[in-house]
Amino acid sequence: MPSPEIPARSRWTGHCRQQAEEGGGIVRISVIGTGYLGATHAACMAELGFEVIGVDIDPAKIERLARGELPFHEPGLAELIVKHVESGRLRFTTDYAEVGGWADVHFIGVGTPQRSGEHAADMRYVDAALTSLAESISKDALIVGKSTVPVGTADRLAGLLAQLRAANGLPGTVELAWNPEFLREGFAVKDTLTPDRIVVGVASEHAEQVLREVYAAPLAADTPWIATDFPTAELVKVAANAFLATKISFINAFSEITEAVGGDIRTLADAIGHDARIGRRFLNAGVGFGGGCLPKDIRALQARAAELGLTSTMRFLSEMDAINLRRRERVVDLAVDVLAADAGHRRAAPVQALQGARIAILGVAFKPDSDDVRDSPALDVANRLYTLGADTAVYDPEANANAAARFPRLDYVDSVEEALRDADLAILLTEWREFRELDPARVAELMATPRLIDGRNVLDRDAWAAAGVPVVGMGQKVVHGAPA
Template sequence: MTQRPRLSVIGTGYLGATHAVCMVELGYDVIGLDVDEAKIESLRAGKIPFFEPGLPELLGKHIDSGRLRFTTDYAEVAEFADVHFVCVGTPQKKGQYAADLTYVDAAFRSLAAHLTRRALVVGKSTVPAGTAARLAKLLADEAPNKEVELAWNPEFLREGFAVEDTLRPDRLVFGVRSEWAEQTIRTAFEPVIATGTPVIVTDYATAELVKVAANSFLATKISFINAMAEVCEATGADVTQLADAIGHDARIGRRFLNAGLGFGGGCLPKDIRAFIARAGELGVDQAVSFLRDVDEINLRRRARTVELGLDLLDGSYRGTKVAVLGAAFKPDSDDVRDSPALDVAAAVGRRGATVQVYDPEANASAARVHPELTYAASLDDALRGVDLVMLLTEWQVFRAMDPVTVGSLVAQRNLVDGRNVLVPSQWRDAGWHYRALGRP
């Protein structure tokens, strides 16, 4: 077996921390770096600064083993590792669609200055096409060792399943320019490749496009069924049954055809907007102009959900109490970035309702963004005495609610199922006024 390289992970946010911990689980020695000293101290103490099932246990295990450590020192990282994974964030620029590459550029420049021996630098951040070629030149110009090379390896993590997606991905994509770079990155994923995981070896530009193309396709599929939900409301059709029917077509499939409040989070919204921006810079903006419609359909779902609540409250939120179930953009996460649920909660609050938000994991994250809302300590506390219940993030604890039990807690039995995950007949039989997007 080829000797395994030692690895570094630059950036210890959601992607970086997960990658670092999981690569140790796969048998590598890893050092993680971040410029945020508080984050590094937390990780050294075995504490993950976000919610991700299974990750805290693995972090503790590998901190104790001594094969995972964390630092703020680029010189230490350059001396230790043979392969460096850059996993820093690429947020949306304020007031623009384009991606902010400040953190990526800073990470590459800081690392390059210390690369005195041959090494492979692997970009994992989601970046606009053309970024990798520019960063390869940066390494060539600024790394003391002129044999340092770049590879691009996009990530495909799903929040709530990130450990599984890292240890057992459905594919690996390697954007490389030399046989040495390909063989080196293969040794950095040897245990994963050995299980039969498909490997696509390609150029930089294609590797960069894979992630944004995949996210754009998924966003389009979600917005398609939500557009159909608007048509269903106008015709009296049922979008859930429609999705079941067309989902049986093998060319279409049923996954990602769940009509509801739409997508959010730190990836899909910003990635499709950055894709639109980059396509404009390249002069091919017409090729992805449909993504503007995808984004607009998605945002329209939030306004429509607010309207459904108004219908149940005789046209006004003022003076009412509303329970919002869910703050994270999806279940099994505490991520509230571009969260549809939190967006709706804030909109309802601005219309004069007293909003009681409950999320099993995201209350604290949500309170930092919207401190004007009230956050309940339990599901029962959120429901007690309210005039309207809005289920906006499909946590299992909400899906499993008993309509009779819940009915004994509320002041009025009004329910907006923003995720189409409840059985309408069960709630209506228990005396609830039930509304959902795209259903009669």
């Protein structure tokens, strides 16, 4: 027999369609959390034509967003927010009661950071957002989780939602769905407006239909649509991140071998990348991955697997984590080797080799087109070099302020030329376009001793060497401070 909830849901779907026919938008949307994920999703939903309200408990953040000011760097996002605040399709509030009586679809986009001292994800913010919505919604609505959560969370929250709704005796039928995000920092607007796939975990045809209406524009452009159960939807994001981390760690592990035997990791990656089953993307050996997602997501996956009694199933992730962290130490070792060669010996004590050396640090964001320094291998390397006695001149086009908040003792400068001037060594750690397009001849003029460690393997070593700047790359054997 049909569920007794179906008539109410049918009325809601009919109401949404009537709104669409009248040009008022299919649904009204709220986005809970206005951090990186939430602010991006809210702006992009407005760009797709919806009326949107962003919700946060931080009044100062809400005021800044209402002025079009972002607390982080993401290309194109600030302009989109300004556009739709001015168009009237986007606004911000701290009032859950206002949102509960207004929106038809509520996206939860709050953070799930790593718990202090643990690998597991901290679910306090997701739980709080769900609780506040459950106690505020006074009409038929759909709550949609977008945050990256441990598998089993959606089922748990669906139970909590039903419990809270019953306890408060609130009107309307409220259902839960899960719709994982796949944003790449630096490409978040594009990834939201033109995603490479849309995954939804739903418990009813109604929930799927509502989300199809929300994503009608990308679906009309033939974006793949995957509707599945809660656990599968929750696992898709962490599985994707674990696979990418595995691929990056794989090539970095092989770079340890090529460094030992004198091989060339870039040629090796090119060769295996021609195999269609493998592909060349994410096979760039370097200083390793970082950021606010990949490291914490693979650690949270390990923690959740352990809770499920499957510790051995994800044990390989621990080795990947170790490989990734070793790459940071490898860059420090390379700097020691290069600088120790000045004294005529290869193996100097790190403090002896680095003491007083001026090192230009090119980039501290974990990736280009971002100001994110969370778990950044570049910033970690800069701090390690400073701790060992180097005089570090740090320059990043966007991340200097965030880096200074974490490690204020480093010397942050305002331009790449200032960083390079009179340097004994330069280390490229974030592959910003500005660094990839540097003029080697100009670099040679600026530095006291022209030489560079390419921590991302993005430079043409032969062209730089011809201009008088020897480049040491990752996955390359170094003898007496120079490439083998």
